[in-house]
Amino acid sequence: MTVSRGPGDKTGGDSLHGLVEERLRQAAQRYTSGRRALVDLLAQAGHPLSIEDIAEQAPRMPRSSAYRHLVDLQQAGVVRRVAANDGYFRFELAEDITEHHHHLVCTYCGQVLDVTPTPAFEQAMNSYLASLTGSSGFVSDDHRLDVLGACATCNRARSARRDQALPRATPQPAGRP
Amino acid sequence: MTVSRGPGDKTGGDSLHGLVEERLRQAAQRYTSGRRALVDLLAQAGHPLSIEDIAEQAPRMPRSSAYRHLVDLQQAGVVRRVAANDGYFRFELAEDITEHHHHLVCTYCGQVLDVTPTPAFEQAMNSYLASLTGSSGFVSDDHRLDVLGACATCNRARSARRDQALPRATPQPAGRP
DNA sequence: TATACACTGAGAACAAGTCTCAATCCAACT
DNA sequence: AGTTGGATTGAGACTTGTTCTCAGTGTATA
Numbered sequence: 001m002t003v004s005r006g007p008g009d010k011t012g013g014d015s016l017h018g019l020v021e022e023r024l025r026q027a028a029q030r031y032t033s034g035r036r037a038l039v040d041l042l043a044q045a046g047h048p049l050s051i052e053d054i055a056e057q058a059p060r061m062p063r064s065s066a067y068r069h070l071v072d073l074q075q076a077g078v079v080r081r082v083a084a085n086d087g088y089f090r091f092e093l094a095e096d097i098t099e100h101h102h103h104l105v106c107t108y109c110g111q112v113l114d115v116t117p118t119p120a121f122e123q124a125m126n127s128y129l130a131s132l133t134g135s136s137g138f139v140s141d142d143h144r145l146d147v148l149g150a151c152a153t154c155n156r157a158r159s160a161r162r163d164q165a166l167p168r169a170t171p172q173p174a175g176r177p
Numbered sequence: 178m179t180v181s182r183g184p185g186d187k188t189g190g191d192s193l194h195g196l197v198e199e200r201l202r203q204a205a206q207r208y209t210s211g212r213r214a215l216v217d218l219l220a221q222a223g224h225p226l227s228i229e230d231i232a233e234q235a236p237r238m239p240r241s242s243a244y245r246h247l248v249d250l251q252q253a254g255v256v257r258r259v260a261a262n263d264g265y266f267r268f269e270l271a272e273d274i275t276e277h278h279h280h281l282v283c284t285y286c287g288q289v290l291d292v293t294p295t296p297a298f299e300q301a302m303n304s305y306l307a308s309l310t311g312s313s314g315f316v317s318d319d320h321r322l323d324v325l326g327a328c329a330t331c332n333r334a335r336s337a338r339r340d341q342a343l344p345r346a347t348p349q350p351a352g353r354p
Numbered sequence: 355t356a357t358a359c360a361c362t363g364a365g366a367a368c369a370a371g372t373c374t375c376a377a378t379c380c381a382a383c384t
Numbered sequence: 385a386g387t388t389g390g391a392t393t394g395a396g397a398c399t400t401g402t403t404c405t406c407a408g409t410g411t412a413t414a
Contacts, residue, residue, distance in 0.1 A: 028391085029391075029392090030380080030381095030391065030392075032379090032380095032391090032392065032393090034392085034393075035392095051370075051371085062393080062394055062395070062396095063370090063371085064371090064372080064373085064393090064394070064395075064396080065392090065393060065394065067370090067371060067372070068372090068392090068393085071372090072392095081262075082262075083260040083261060083262050083263075083264055084260060085258075085259075085260050086260075087260055087264070087266060087370090087401095087402085088370075089264060089370085089371085104309065104313065104315045104317075106315075107318070113313070113315070115309065115313065115315075117305065118305065118308065120301070120305075121301055121302075121305040124297070124298055124301035124302075124305075125298075125301075128294065128295065128298040128301075129324060131295065132281065132292065132324065136281065136290070136292065136329065137328070137329025137332065138281045138283075138290070138292075138324070138326055138327070138328050138329060138332075139326050139327045139332045140281075140324045140325065140326035141284070141325055141326040141327070142324075142325040142326065143322065143323065143324045143325065144322070144323050144325070145320065145321075145322050146320065146321050147306060147309065147315070147317045147319075147320045148317065148318055148319040148320065148321070149315055149316050149317035149318045149319070150315070150316045150318070151314070151315055152313065152314025152315060155314065155315070155316045205360090206360080206361090207360065207361075207411085207412095209360090209361065209362090209410095211361085211362075212361095228401075228402085239362080239363055239364070239365095240401090240402085241362090241363070241364075241365080241402090241403080241404085242361090242362060242363065244401090244402065244403070245361090245362085245403090248403090264370090264371085264401090265401070266401085266402085
């Protein structure tokens with residue numbers, strides 16, 4: 001498997017913007033500069049972005065516009081909204097635009113990394129999902145696997161000083177999560 | 178695998194309350210009637226409950242108390258808070274009190290069901306998680322798998338009238354999700 | 355009984371995400 | 385070039401799940 005921090009395989013070159021433009025057109029929407037900037041951000045990040053991340057990297061874009069663009073792009077099948085464990089939404093490009101992946105969620109620093117599963121594991125996953133329908137009647141359209149743990153950096157810090165407990169990321173988010 | 182709607186294997190009888198009381202004691206907290214009522218609710222549900230579910234089934238309990246109990250129980254390692262795809266939190270008993278399970282999330286009616294994975298799949302999962310450490314340096318403590326799709330009821334409705342699109346659960350939650 | 359501290363209820367406060375509305379942009383047509 | 389209709393945008397008000405505050409109540413220990 002590969003851990004990526006850049007755009008997925010299918011997002012290289014200009015095919016990404018062509019694809020997005022086509023999907024927006026099918027939804028009777030335009031591919032304006034604001035929306036293009038958002039898609040660029042998501043493609044370059046290579047991992048789900050929070051609205052805070054987006055505001056940092058695109059300070060000129062009002063949040064209401066960012067949220068609206070994300071809704072529009074989601075409805076056009078370009079963006080997927082994922083609920084992280086801290087209760088805040090994060091946004092990423094749809095999997096059929098990048099590629100199927102899972103998330104490595106570091107519970108110490110809060111970082112989310114993308115990881116592409118091995119074919120062997122995806123095969124096991126698919127036969128498992130198929131068996132669900134037989135036993136429960138549940139028909140699966142999609143799945144999401146989040147692996148919780150410590151990223152390489154935090155793990156090094158953790159083993160460097162085993163006597164001290166590392167602080168966890170956002171244990172009790174203040175205000176409305 | 179089994180799809181459960183009742184308490185997990187380890188929650189039968191009175192061992193559940195003894196275990197919870199012990200964990201609360203270790204956190205210097207009491208196992209009061211309000212907290213016991215919440216634990217009973219979660220154990221009987223057998224699937225993650227929203228604050229709305231809890232308010233329905235325990236109308237006498239103020240929400241502020243319910244939230245506070247859930248925070249306390251979470252800190253004592255009794256309850257786990259899960260972020261559903263609609264942006265609302267749901268609450269369930271910790272896995273080491275019930276048993277390891279995954280979630281079937283119906284994207285039509287919003288229902289969340291628990292499902293216990295097959296040993297074969299869990300074995301594939303474990304070797305996959307182990308391989309992550311080698312390739313990325315990420316050390317996994319835990320994982321969560323959510324299967325998105327249509328539950329048996331919604332799937333029947335979906336195939337009964339293929340010409341009509343079924344409404345999706347909370348596609349655009351009004352106000353603050 | 356006295357004391358200390360944990361627990362509870364009621365409601366205020368907070369903030370992520372959504373909605374409203376007036377202004378602006380853009381494509382298509384004349 | 386000018387018009388027109390509809391999509392897009394920015395600013396800010398609004399909604400509402402969740403957390404915080406505070407005064408009052410319960411409870412264990414001495």
